[in-house]
Amino acid sequence: MIRLDNISKQNGQRLIFIEASAALQKGEKIGLVGPNGAGKTTLFRMITREDEPDEGQVLTERGVTIGFFSQDVGEMEGRSAVAEVMNGAGAVSEVAAELAELETAMADPDQFDKLDEILERFGTVQARFEEMGGYALDSKAREVLHGLGFSQEMMDGDVGRLSGGWKMRVALGRILLMRPDVMLLDEPSNHLDLESMIWLEQFLRGYDGALLMTSHDRAFMNRVINKVIEIDGGNLTVFSGDYEFYEQQRALNEKHQQAQFERQQAMLAKEIAFIDRFKARASHAAQVQSRIKKLDKIDKVEPPKRRQTTVFEFATPPRSGDDVVNIKGVHKRYGNRVIYEGLDLMIRRKERCCVMGVNGAGKSTLLKLVAGSSEPDAGTVAIGGSVKMGYFAQHAMDLLDGEKTVFETLDAAFPQANQGALRSLAGGFGFSGDEVEKRCRVLSGGEKARLVMALMLYDPPNFLVLDEPTNHLDIATKEMLIEVLKDYEGTMLFVSHDRHFLAALSNRVLELTPEGVHYYGGGYTEYVARTGQEAPGLH
Known part of the structure; x- marks a missing residue:
């Protein structure tokens, strides 16, 4: 239905595509993946004719209708x-x-x-x-x-x-x-809660047209797509299968390429050593020349392109008391809308509680009450002894000083830390090289979220309260955050619509219902097994 034929595209000095080819056929559901800035949005724009390749062509079958969803929705009012x-x-x-x-x-x-x-x-x-x-x-x-x-x-x-x-x-x-006939969806899972995302998954699985989409949610991607196109270094590489298969295949390809590279490097070293040893001897002149010609003709194997990740070792938080939060008889309403009537809840040390509930159940309200940014109408919220809290919410990103750079922001927060440690911290959260000199006002939503998270975790609290920490984060950054928090020795209370994040980190589920709180031990995986549903609002 749509074919990309040897397309090349340059943006300023940066080459985005170099003689890249791929196709989208009826019934295919393709996930478009690649690091930030690789050219995913540019590809969508070329398919919709908002942009054109410098070389090559984008061919669309006659009569094919295309629907394009992007994050730039334009003005809407009056209807x-x-x-x-x-x-x-x-x-x-x-x-x-x-x-x-x-x-x-x-x-x-x-x-x-x-x-x-x-x-x-x-x-x-x-x-x-x-x-x-x-x-x-x-x-x-x-x-x-x-x-x-x-x-x-x-x-x-x-x-x-x-x-x-x-x-x-x-x-x-x-x-x-x-x-x-063709849907192009650029991050359709952004701004959706878990129930809506699961509904969209089912809708797209039943859709009989062709689909090309990006998403930062690996569980969503995994359940919808049957093919992956990876953009990396100007090339388009096709993998048949879901997202998990792509990850496994990519790792296997890297391993094979690394082995080939190492074998060739060993052979080249041996040949160069022979040339260096005998180049001055007339008796070996023919052999030396023969080997030089052989080396000139060899197709060099490149080492695999590895996504750069810096692992930052976080300090162990101080130990808190065993009772971290004790909520007793809390009432909360907004206008006529009752959120809680007599809510009782205890959170203990080392629990990783994910909060679940339908829209309006009071998930974010619970976190605000615990963090002290909202007061109960009645009842008490008592924070335990020796508890040092870190609270992440979307508004925290608005508090960054737009004129400060990433590095200046970290340096102002931790003036006693040495530069090497702060650069390592920045690298651990995806700010490598010159990216630490970016001013906060030009950062994307994901970059701001990473910076706020870095500020919170450098000198880690023993109680993390996280309201949708995975919003705006790409898959690689989510994986990094999961790895960091897996080894975290404190207590967690969090809300997320990312099922991979929920399953990886929770060991207790608090489901908010009109009848009160339902508790599930064993975390999100246990909750799904026991209830038979992935979100409270599904029936």
Whole structure:
């Protein structure tokens, strides 16, 4: 359906693609992977003709419809969420628009002399609209929005009053309702809660068109895709299989390439040693020349390109008391909405509690109460003895000084630390080389999150309260964070919609329900096994 044929693309001095080729066929669901800045967004832009390759061509079969979802959703206001989603439904939405115009014209006294003509056209358009399934469009749009977490009230309200994250869901819903021949989805799992993400997984698995997508959520990627295209160093490499297979295959390819490289290096060293030893002897001149010619003709094996990761050794946090948090009889409401009535909860040392619950159950509220950034209406929240808390929330990223560089931010926080330790800390959180000189105002959401996490973990607290710490983080950074926190010896209370993160780090689940807190020992994996569902809102 779509073919990339020997494309080359340069951005300034940087080569993004070098004679790269790949194809997207009907029924294929492809995950596009590669390090940040490798060219994933550029590839989407070339397929949609927003950009063109410098060389080569992007070929699309005649008549193929393409739907593209990106993080840049543009302005939305003046319509309901349902109307906004229906407006993107392809040809049927154009017919619906004409039908609405004709209905207005029929009621317009100034056009009464044309009424017969308008009525005739209305009948034709209405028949076409019915034939295209137009009258089922509203219910289909509502079904999609419901799957993406919208209440009926939100569906019918002005889309302009929604937050940026909910507008993203509206833009995604527009593409899903359209059901084009090819879907291009750039980070569709961003801004989705766990229930919406699982619904989207099922939707995409049942979608019969071609799909090309990026995602920072490995569990989501793994369940949807059946092929991977990796962008790295200007090349496109295709792997058949899901994300896990890609990771295994990539590691195996690296191992083979490393072995080939080492064998060739050993052979080259041996040949060069022979040449150096006998180049001055006339009796060996022919042999030396022969070996020099042989070396000139050899195709050099490159060492595998390894993703650079710096491992930072974190200090052991001080020991806290056994009772870390004791919540007794807490009541909390926002306006008329009751969040908790008489909440009791105890968190003990070394527990890693992940908090689960449907939207509005009070997950973030619980973390705010524990962190002291919100007060209960009644009841008590008591922090135990010798507890040193670190609280990560999305607003923490807004508190960074935009004019300071990454290094200056770390240096200001830890003036006693030596430069080497701070550079190692920065490297451990993905800021290598000149990246430490970036000013905070130009950092992406993921980079800000990494910097805030580095500030928190250099001198680690013994109690971590983390509200969606994996938002904005790419797969490699999540893996790094998981490895760091696996060895963490303190207590954790966290909310995340990343199932891989939940399964890797939790040893207790607190499920918030209207009846109170349900406890599950053994962590997220045990919770799924016992409840038969991956999120509380699924039935």
